[in-house]
Amino acid sequence: METLIQQTINGLVIGSVYALIALGYTMVYGILGLINFAHGDVLMVGAMTALQTMLFLMGVAPGMSPLVMLTIALLVAIPVSMLIGFTMERLAYRRLRNAPRLAPLITAIGMSFLLQTIAMIIWGRNYHTFPQLISTTPLQPVEGVFVTPVQIVIVIVSALLMIGLTLLVSRTRIGRAMRATAENHRTASLMGVDTNAVIAFTFVIGAGLAAVAGVMYASNYGIAHYGMGFMPGLKAFTAAVLGGIGNLGGAMVGGVVLGLVESFGAGYIEHLTFGFLNSSYQDIFAFLILGLVLIFRPTGLLGERVSDRA
Amino acid sequence: MNELAAAVPWLGKRNPLAARWLILILAIAAPLIAWQFGRSWVRILDFALLYMMLALGLNLVVGFAGLLDLGYIAFYAVGAYSFAFLASPHFDVHLPFWLILPLGAGFAALAGIALGFPVLRLRGDYLAIVTLGFGEIVRIFMLNLNYPINITNGPQGINMIDPIVLFGWDLSRNIRVTEELSINSLFLYYYFFLAFVAGSIIFIRRLQISRIGRAWAAMRDDELAAKAIGINTRNMKLLAFALGATFGGVSGCLFGAFQGFVSPESFSLMESIAVLTMVVFGGMGNIAGALVGAFVLALLPEILRHVAVPLQQAVFGHVLLDPEVLRMLLLSLAMILMMLLRPAGLIPARARYAHPENLHRSAAE
Numbered sequence: 001m002e003t004l005i006q007q008t009i010n011g012l013v014i015g016s017v018y019a020l021i022a023l024g025y026t027m028v029y030g031i032l033g034l035i036n037f038a039h040g041d042v043l044m045v046g047a048m049t050a051l052q053t054m055l056f057l058m059g060v061a062p063g064m065s066p067l068v069m070l071t072i073a074l075l076v077a078i079p080v081s082m083l084i085g086f087t088m089e090r091l092a093y094r095r096l097r098n099a100p101r102l103a104p105l106i107t108a109i110g111m112s113f114l115l116q117t118i119a120m121i122i123w124g125r126n127y128h129t130f131p132q133l134i135s136t137t138p139l140q141p142v143e144g145v146f147v148t149p150v151q152i153v154i155v156i157v158s159a160l161l162m163i164g165l166t167l168l169v170s171r172t173r174i175g176r177a178m179r180a181t182a183e184n185h186r187t188a189s190l191m192g193v194d195t196n197a198v199i200a201f202t203f204v205i206g207a208g209l210a211a212v213a214g215v216m217y218a219s220n221y222g223i224a225h226y227g228m229g230f231m232p233g234l235k236a237f238t239a240a241v242l243g244g245i246g247n248l249g250g251a252m253v254g255g256v257v258l259g260l261v262e263s264f265g266a267g268y269i270e271h272l273t274f275g276f277l278n279s280s281y282q283d284i285f286a287f288l289i290l291g292l293v294l295i296f297r298p299t300g301l302l303g304e305r306v307s308d309r310a
Numbered sequence: 311m312n313e314l315a316a317a318v319p320w321l322g323k324r325n326p327l328a329a330r331w332l333i334l335i336l337a338i339a340a341p342l343i344a345w346q347f348g349r350s351w352v353r354i355l356d357f358a359l360l361y362m363m364l365a366l367g368l369n370l371v372v373g374f375a376g377l378l379d380l381g382y383i384a385f386y387a388v389g390a391y392s393f394a395f396l397a398s399p400h401f402d403v404h405l406p407f408w409l410i411l412p413l414g415a416g417f418a419a420l421a422g423i424a425l426g427f428p429v430l431r432l433r434g435d436y437l438a439i440v441t442l443g444f445g446e447i448v449r450i451f452m453l454n455l456n457y458p459i460n461i462t463n464g465p466q467g468i469n470m471i472d473p474i475v476l477f478g479w480d481l482s483r484n485i486r487v488t489e490e491l492s493i494n495s496l497f498l499y500y501y502f503f504l505a506f507v508a509g510s511i512i513f514i515r516r517l518q519i520s521r522i523g524r525a526w527a528a529m530r531d532d533e534l535a536a537k538a539i540g541i542n543t544r545n546m547k548l549l550a551f552a553l554g555a556t557f558g559g560v561s562g563c564l565f566g567a568f569q570g571f572v573s574p575e576s577f578s579l580m581e582s583i584a585v586l587t588m589v590v591f592g593g594m595g596n597i598a599g600a601l602v603g604a605f606v607l608a609l610l611p612e613i614l615r616h617v618a619v620p621l622q623q624a625v626f627g628h629v630l631l632d633p634e635v636l637r638m639l640l641l642s643l644a645m646i647l648m649m650l651l652r653p654a655g656l657i658p659a660r661a662r663y664a665h666p667e668n669l670h671r672s673a674a675e
Contacts, residue, residue, distance in 0.1 A: 034435075092649075092650065095650055096649065096650065099653060101434050101435065102594075103649045104649075105434070106586070106649050107645065109583060109645060110642045110643070112642075113583065113638055113641060114639070114646065120638070121631060121635060234439070237439060241436075275458055277454075278454075278457070280453070281454060286443075287443030290440060291443060294431075295432075298431075298436075
């Protein structure tokens with residue numbers, strides 16, 4: 001029973017991070033039909049920038065309160081990530097908008113590796129300890145079940161951001177422009193929507209969310225390095241597909257479901273396979289789910305889009 | 311070969327026959343030239359040939375059939391591990407090379423079909439990401455299948471793999487001709503691999519202009535239309551995956567035997583991406599493109615290693631970018647810039663069957 005509750009908590013925490021990243025994927029896919037492979041690496045840049053900022057702040061003002069420090073780090077990391085998202089779209093993806101679909105995909109993979117390489121040049125190849133400014137001493141709400149404050153913060157912050165984004169898309173003018181552009185580019189631009197600006201905005205918002213997700217991800221595990229974004233990026237894409245790509249609610253649901261599946265999978269795989277497989281196989285669940293969803297329900301849990309995009 | 315000859319600057323257009331001979335002579339003399347610069351360069355050439363085979367195989371899948379496969383390196387891994395299992399002290403099995411090669415190729419082809427079946431309905435980006443997942447799953451298994459039963463020996467990999475022995479003739483030993491002169495084993499491997507690459511080129515060339523190759527081209531350009539004219543796209547896709555995987559498996563076998571050691575590290579996603587970059591860089595759907603792309607991108611990092619490191623030391627006094635970083639930087643920039651500036655690659659495919667207008671354009675030139 002304790003294991004069950006514990007795994008549910010772990011799954012919810014990691015799932016809400018996946019959901020946050022998945023939002024960026026799904027927005028870009030909904031509007032451009034592009035899998036932005038580099039999205040996970042934007043997350044990494046966000047986390048690394050935050051790390052750098054914190055290290056700097058610790059140097060100049062050692063007595064600063066952790067919460068203020070984390071806020072400042074986020075305020076630096078978010079614009080940096082946004083700038084990268086914007087630059088990527090402006091320099092590479094915009095020029096390929098009417099190219100055959102293989103071209104933007106390959107460019108996106110290239111972008112992902114380029115960001116990793118640049119990060120490798122700046123921050124080296126080693127794993128860095130990420131300062132855990134929010135306490136990681138576990139609380140014990142139920143006997144045998146542990147929750148750390150940082151995990152609670154992660155869930156709350158992601159929930160707030162998701163609500164914010166939902167409001168942005170459903171209530172504001174730019175949100176309506178985004179929906180219109182996703183529906184049909186040309187018609188939207190005929191109706192007076194500046195689709196280029198909307199697409200750039202989408203990339204920027206997605207990158208901002210990724211930066212927050214990156215900081216949370218790194219805070220949770222306490223480490224950061226140049227390749228840390230790739231796996232969560234792929235998993236977030238899986239989450240987006242699982243929920244129905246192009247669908248904001250779907251991304252959130254997909255993220256949480258994926259987090260839970262992964263967490264339960266890692267927790268129980270050893271029993272299920274009689275000790276043959278163990279928790280080091282954790283990463284295969286996302287890929288298996290991805291394959292199964294695409295084969296049996298390509299529209300995802302909540303989506304209505306077709307899978308036959310080439 | 312014609313495409314390759316045409317790609318030779320200056321000579322290619324004026325005298326294709328001479329260009330063809332030039333390529334042949336260069337291919338045969340390459341290790342002799344490389345030897346002048348040092349032993350390691352011959353070794354690099356050997357690896358370049360393996361990459362060429364990989365690129366040829368991936369080109370079959372991506373360029374001919376239009377199926378973007380990001381897990382291609384998994385088949386290379388299947389080939390290499392087959393060789394490691396069947397010819398090393400790990401299981402204490404030592405089968406002869408000519409038995410392992412078809413077995414390795416067969417296992418890889420089976421893996422290709424195993425991947426192909428579930429993803430038949432997918433195209434484009436979705437296919438790309440599922441194949442990527444497949445590659446990662448294979449890698450995770452290679453890393454972890456050392457417990458509770460030790461199959462792959464985990465991250466340590468398998469070493470002491472038997473060298474290639476052809477009818478009692480060990481390729482890993484230098485041949486002594488006279489007292490002073492002996493032929494280095496790296497040369498033997500080079501010509502052996504070269505034979506494989508040449509065989510692959512001939513096979514793929516025949517395949518490209520066969521019914522199968524044309525069916526692939528039709529499927530790549532318009533799947534629905536291809537179906538409508540009676541092409542069995544399911545079988546064609548499976549065939550593409552299986553054949554592509556076979557090439558991966560064969561080069562994996564050769565790699566395992568040549569290196570004498572395999573570990574999951576050699577089969578990371580980065581390698582899949584590297585091979586894809588070679589194909590894209592050279593020009594998709596085009597044998598010469600795959601060959602040139604593989605050759606250039608396999609050699610360039612090595613050249614950089616020998617040039618950039620001393621250069622940086624001379625200019626900055628220390629090494630700013632180590633060769634591995636340079637390699638990644640180069641690959642990623644190659645992908646991005648190539649797509650932006652020259653999406654058809656270094657040597658664009660002529661796509662004779664798919665776009666008749668291209669035929670007229672080249673006729674008008």
